[in-house]
Structure formats: structure tokens, C-alpha cells
Amino acid sequence: MSRRPAAPPRGARTQRTRSSSQLRAWLRHHRAMSADSARRLLRHPIASLLTMLAIAIALVLPAALWLALDSARLLDAELDASATLTAYLESAVDAGEAGRIDEAIAAQPGVAATRLITAAEGMAEFQQALGLDDALARLEDNPLPASIVITPDEPSPEAVRSLAGELEAMAGIDEVRLDLAWLERLRQLAELGQRVALALAVLFGLGVLLVVGNTIRLAVESRRQEIEVVMLIGATHAFVRRPFLYSGAWYGLGGGLLAWGLLALGNQWLAAPVRALAASYGANFSMPHLGLIGSATLLICSILLGWLGAWIAVSRHLSEVRPR
Amino acid sequence: MIVFEHVGKRYGGRFDALANLDFRVHRGEMVFLTGHSGAGKSSLLRLIMRLERPSRGRILVAGHDIGRLHASQVPFYRRQIGVVFQDHQLLFDRSIYHNVALPLEIRGMDPREASRRVRAALDKVGLLHRERALPIELSGGEQQRVGIARAVVNKPSLLLADEPTGNLDPQLSADIMALFEDFNRIGTTVMIASHDLALIARLRHRTLRLREGRLVADEEAA
Ligand SMILES: Nc1ncnc2c1ncn2[C@@H]1O[C@H](COP(=O)(O)OP(=O)(O)OP(=O)(O)O)[C@@H](O)[C@H]1O
Ligand SMILES: [Mg+2]
Numbered sequence: 001m002s003r004r005p006a007a008p009p010r011g012a013r014t015q016r017t018r019s020s021s022q023l024r025a026w027l028r029h030h031r032a033m034s035a036d037s038a039r040r041l042l043r044h045p046i047a048s049l050l051t052m053l054a055i056a057i058a059l060v061l062p063a064a065l066w067l068a069l070d071s072a073r074l075l076d077a078e079l080d081a082s083a084t085l086t087a088y089l090e091s092a093v094d095a096g097e098a099g100r101i102d103e104a105i106a107a108q109p110g111v112a113a114t115r116l117i118t119a120a121e122g123m124a125e126f127q128q129a130l131g132l133d134d135a136l137a138r139l140e141d142n143p144l145p146a147s148i149v150i151t152p153d154e155p156s157p158e159a160v161r162s163l164a165g166e167l168e169a170m171a172g173i174d175e176v177r178l179d180l181a182w183l184e185r186l187r188q189l190a191e192l193g194q195r196v197a198l199a200l201a202v203l204f205g206l207g208v209l210l211v212v213g214n215t216i217r218l219a220v221e222s223r224r225q226e227i228e229v230v231m232l233i234g235a236t237h238a239f240v241r242r243p244f245l246y247s248g249a250w251y252g253l254g255g256g257l258l259a260w261g262l263l264a265l266g267n268q269w270l271a272a273p274v275r276a277l278a279a280s281y282g283a284n285f286s287m288p289h290l291g292l293i294g295s296a297t298l299l300i301c302s303i304l305l306g307w308l309g310a311w312i313a314v315s316r317h318l319s320e321v322r323p324r
Numbered sequence: 325m326i327v328f329e330h331v332g333k334r335y336g337g338r339f340d341a342l343a344n345l346d347f348r349v350h351r352g353e354m355v356f357l358t359g360h361s362g363a364g365k366s367s368l369l370r371l372i373m374r375l376e377r378p379s380r381g382r383i384l385v386a387g388h389d390i391g392r393l394h395a396s397q398v399p400f401y402r403r404q405i406g407v408v409f410q411d412h413q414l415l416f417d418r419s420i421y422h423n424v425a426l427p428l429e430i431r432g433m434d435p436r437e438a439s440r441r442v443r444a445a446l447d448k449v450g451l452l453h454r455e456r457a458l459p460i461e462l463s464g465g466e467q468q469r470v471g472i473a474r475a476v477v478n479k480p481s482l483l484l485a486d487e488p489t490g491n492l493d494p495q496l497s498a499d500i501m502a503l504f505e506d507f508n509r510i511g512t513t514v515m516i517a518s519h520d521l522a523l524i525a526r527l528r529h530r531t532l533r534l535r536e537g538r539l540v541a542d543e544e545a546a
Contacts, residue, residue: 025432229413232375233474234403235430
């Protein structure tokens with residue numbers, strides 16, 4: 001009566017056919033249980049849908065935040081690449097001297113490129129941007145100084161700031177402007193957002209576990225007698241657990257698909273106003289998409305969460321269920 | 325096959341349901357277990373199934389101390405024992421056929437081979453024509469016979485039965501006992517708890533008599 005009764009020596013071949021038939025039995029049970037648990041879910045479509053919807057809502061929030069941050073990161077990179085300094089020259093500096101200063105700056109270490117904007121060019125740009133031809137044309141003198149736009153080698157705030165200090169010390173330069181403050185603020189905001197997203201993901205992941213766990217707990221409760229009987233006649237814990245794990249995975253899959261649909265819907269809904277907003281800032285911004293990898297990650301995470309929630313619920317229960 | 329060494333079972337710290345049991349049952353034997361209600365018959369069978377563990381002493385089944393089985397081994401141990409429960413323990417949401425097939429399903433037996441065995445077991449208890457019925461549609465006696473079919477479907481080497489004739493009329497009781505004798509004849513060790521003393525007396529097998537958890541008589545077949 002041992003687990004493996006002493007058997008006469010067997011040939012390798014029968015050994016192999018035996019283990020392969022065990023594998024087939026195992027696969028058969030998996031197939032049967034996945035179908036059976038799907039059928040049980042379909043038998044109560046509204047209740048199942050509600051559970052999946054709860055999972056979906058819990059998943060949508062962190063996923064949406066993650067998407068938003070992802071697009072913010074893209075924007076950030078773009079801003080980095082376009083980070084420039086503007087050196088305004090003293091108004092006494094004439095065109096020839098301005099050219100020399102431009103060359104001197106270009107020769108500085110840490111400077112990638114420079115562009116000289118003469119006072120006249122500056123005025124033209126200004127007029128074009130504002131559409132105020134008439135008003136400005138009436139001005140006698142050009143009040144704008146010549147300026148040099150400098151693209152640094154390295155767009156990090158420290159490098160840019162020290163470069164600004166060096167430039168300011170040069171003769172003929174009145175003022176150096178750098179728009180770092182808001183860039184830095186944006187970056188800090190993104191970091192904060194990332195942490196919030198992570199915390200939300202953990203929190204809502206726990207929420208999914210609870211939703212699935214509770215649903216599975218009720219399912220276990222309603223099949224308690226069946227569990228007791230199969231354990232009486234020699235079912236392993238794995239055997240008892242299997243249908244519930246599949247239920248959890250189905251819930252997870254359904255919730256993940258719903259979440260994906262909700263995200264796509266939200267994307268559609270927000271796309272037009274976001275595009276209009278971006279256009280008003282002159283930015284070319286497209287709505288972030290989950291893409292293939294993002295979608296797969298979302299689905300795999302939701303399935304795993306469903307499975308795990310079921311596992312916890314069943315295991316907690318199995319230790320309580322003692323066959324009578 | 326079964327060895328009890330100074331086995332005691334105490335429930336709730338005070339009440340001795342079984343005390344100082346010492347006996348052995350040999351392979352291929354058929355043994356009755358009798359005693360008044362509450363004498364400890366079911367408790368003794370539950371110890372052998374390892375649904376309970378003895379408070380003292382040890383139990384060997386087929387040479388193995390079943391108290392030392394790891395929890396993960398217990399299901400495999402139980403699969404080798406056929407049990408007829410006092411309260412049937414059938415699943416009411418599935419057909420007779422699927423109830424009897426359950427032990428084979430747990431073992432992962434090929435469905436075709438399983439179907440052959442299930443039909444043979446149902447035929448043996450005379451219920452083949454009801455295989456599609458639900459347990460609720462059967463009489464108490466018929467349910468009992470389904471329980472017997474499920475217990476023997478995997479041809480266990482040890483068969484335990486707790487009041488298998490509790491709900492049956494005398495004729496059917498005799499038939500069921502004859503069935504157990506058939507299994508015993510092909511080598512199965514059989515242990516039957518019953519208080520149908522008249523029937524037991526007629527059948528002439530070894531009888532263990534319990535009173536308040538103690539073994540008060542061990543009578544060989546006359
Ligand atoms: N889980 C338990 N907890 C506490 N006491 C128990 C438990 N199981 C059984 N008992 C007690 O142990 C004693 C023996 O019970 P058992 O069920 O073994 O008797 P039995 O001989 O099978 O009786 P019956 O013929 O009525 O089935 C009874 O007094 C019962 O109250
Ligand atoms: Mg009893």
C-alpha cells in the first residue's frame with residue numbers, strides 16, 4: 001500500500017509509455033477543467049461579466065497612467081533634444097562684432113551649434129510670430145538686440161547651467177536665458193507620476209486579487225461537498241485546485257480584454273481634444289498606444305493576477321476543508 | 325494487511341472514542357466490525373483511511389506506518405482503498421455513471437478503459453440500466469449500491485464498508501453481502517462495519533466486537 005508499490009523490473013519502453021500516458025491524462029484533465037470552468041462562467045454570464053468588469057476597472061487606471069507617463073517621457077526627450085540657450089548681445093554691439101562673438105562661442109567646449117540672429121532677423125521673426133506687422137512697423141528704432149541661439153553638447157541641467165555662467169562672463173553679452181526651471185519641474189512631476197503609477201499598480205493589483213479571491217471563495221464554498229468527496233477518494237490538492245485556477249485565469253483574461261477595450265475607447269474619446277490642444281502649442285503630438293508588447297503585458301498580468309487570486313483563495317480553503 | 329498496535333483515539337482531549345486496540349487483519353481476510361451505536365466502528369474505519377490520526381499507538385497497512393505518510397502521499401494511499409460510506413457521499417449534481425467514474429477520473433484513467441470498468445461495476449450492483457440517472461432519482465438502497473460500485477471500480481486491494489446494508493431490505497442485504505464475498509474471493513481484503521447481527525451470524529466470518537471503544541471480542545468464523 002505504498003505510494004509506489006514494489007513493481008517487478010520493467011523495461012525502459014513500458015516505463016516510457018506509462019509516463020507518457022500519465023502526461024496524456026494530465027493534459028486531458030487540464031483540457032477538461034479549462035472547458036468546464038469556462039462553462040461554469042458562462043452559466044452565470046452577468047455575474048461573470050461583473051467580476052471581469054471590476055477587474056478591468058482596476059487595471060485601466062494604472063495602465064492609463066502608465067501610458068500618459070510614457071508619452072510624457074517621449075515629450076521630455078524631445079524637449080531635451082531641443083534644449084537651447086539664448087545669449088542676448090549688448091545693443092552697442094554691431095554686426096561685425098556679433099559675428100566674431102558667434103564664432104567665439106561656437107569654439108567653446110560644450111557647444112554643439114550656434115545660430116546668430118541679427119536684430120533685423122529677430123524683428124522679422126517676431127513680427128511673423130505675432131502678426132503685428134503694422135504696430136511694429138511704426139516703431140522708429142528696432143528695440144530688439146541681436147541674439148545667439150546655442151545648442152549645448154549635453155542637455156543636462158547642470159551642464160547647461162555652467163555653460164550659461166561661462167557665456168555670461170564673455171564681453172558683449174548682456175544676458176543669457178535658459179528655460180530650465182519649467183523643464184526641471186516637468187521632470188520632477190514625471191518622477192512623481194511614475195511613483196504614483198507604481199503605487200496605484202500595486203494597490204489595484206491587490207484589488208484584482210481580492211476581487212478574484214472573493215469570487216473563487218464563493219465558488220469553492222458552493223462546491224464544498226464535491227471537494228470533500230473527491231478528497232475522500234484520493235484526489236490531490238492540485239486536482240481539486242485546478243478547475244478554480246482555470247476560473248481565476250478566465251476571469252483575468254476577460255478582465256484584461258475588457259481593460260484593453262476600455263483603454264482603446266478612452267483613447268478614441270480623448271484623441272481629438274488632445275490633438276487640438278497639442279496643435280495650439282505647435283506640438284506634433286499623437287496619442288500613446290499600448291502596442292503589441294503593452295497589450296500582451298496587460299493580458300499576461302491580468303491572467304496571472306486572476307490565477308494567483310484563485311490560488312490564494314483555494315489554498316486558504318483547502319486547509320480548512322477536511323473530509324468528514 | 326492491517327495491524328493496530330495499542331491504538332487509541334481521543335476526541336476533544338477528554339473523550340476516548342477508541343482505546344488500546346490491538347489486532348491484525350491478514351491479507352485476503354473478510355472481517356466484520358460490530359458494536360452498538362457510538363461504539364467507535366466508524367472512527368476505526370476513519371483511522372484506517374487516515375481521515376483521522378490515532379492519539380496513541382500506530383497503524384500499519386500493507387507494512388507501512390500510515391501515521392508517517394506525508395500529507396502529499398495521503399491521496400495516493402487513499403486511492404488504494406475502496407470505501408463504502410455510511411452516508412453514501414455521492415455527488416448529486418452528476419449522473420450515476422459519473423459518480424462511479426470519479427475515482428478513475430482522479431487517477432487520470434483513459435476514458436474508454438474507465439467506461440468499461442464503470443459499466444462492469446454498475447452491472448455488478450445491478451444498476452447498469454440507471455447509469456444516466458441522477459442520485460436524487462434513486463432510492464436509498466440504490467444510492468448505497470452506487471456507493472459500492474464506486475468503491476470497487478478501481479479493484480482496490482482493501483475494501484472498507486461502513487453500514488453498507490443500513491438502508492436495504494433483508495433480501496438486498498444478503499445480495500450485497502454476497503457481493504462483498506465475491507470480492508473477497510478474488511483476494512480483496514474486506515472489512516465491514518455493521519450492526520445487522522443476524523446477517524453477520526449467518527455469514528460466518530471473523531467478527532471484531534467493539535464496546536465503548538474497546539475490543540471486547542474477536543471471534544473467528546465458526
Ligand atoms: N469528530 C468527532 N469529534 C468528537 N467526537 C466524535 C467525533 N467522531 C466521533 N465521535 C464520537 O466517537 C464515538 C464513536 O463514534 P463512531 O461514529 O465511531 O460510532 P459508530 O460505532 O460508528 O456508531 P454508529 O453505529 O451510530 O455509526 C461517538 O461517541 C461519537 O460521538
Ligand atoms: Mg458509524
